[in-house]
Amino acid sequence: DSGVTQTPKHLITATGQRVTLRCSPRSGDLSVYWYQQSLDQGLQFLIQYYNGEERAKGNILERFSAQQFPDLHSELNLSSLELGDSALYFCASSATRDYNNEQFFGPGTRLTVL
């Protein structure tokens, strides 16, 4: 158990809908990262937050957004969902924004768009 929790574990929805994925980092970790894992694209970095502020952006679509709240939990919002958004979404956390910090991964949320 990495100490990172993600809810829900599974999510099934329809095209055009909007969903919110939630992540609670390890106790004391200030940085949260979101990744998307799909069969065709592999594991791709989406976005990073550090202590409530956006720190780095990867291959995140404009239909996707994220935020980190004062209690350090984070939410990833996916809107106007398409079939291709079906994937496993991981959250990871690290203690600081320091480049040497290990990232601890949560168990993931599996999103299925029908």
Next chain:
Amino acid sequence: AQSVTQLGSHVSVSEGALVLLRCNYSSSVPPYLFWYVQYPNQGLQLLLKYTTGATLVKGINGFEAEFKKSETSFHLTKPSAHMSDAAEYFCAVRGSGYSTLTFGKGTMLLVSP
């Protein structure tokens, strides 16, 4: 810019045999290199990492990897495979001065009795 290439989407070994998973990277700055393992229905777990210093890095579960700058490689090895090693393995690179990881496509390790 950074990229990672993992040779072989699937590698099959017999229990007790040598495990060799290949990873080549490209980085415009000195790289930090990582190997992660993903067991079915679980998140990724760090096996080992190279940042600076000794180029042979030992990790958990008997795995090790050697950073070879001249070959831009960071292959993962284990002398003797166990059934419990069956999982997907990801190599990742992070350029020094960056906080984000770039992952390879992953290699599924299959271990047969």
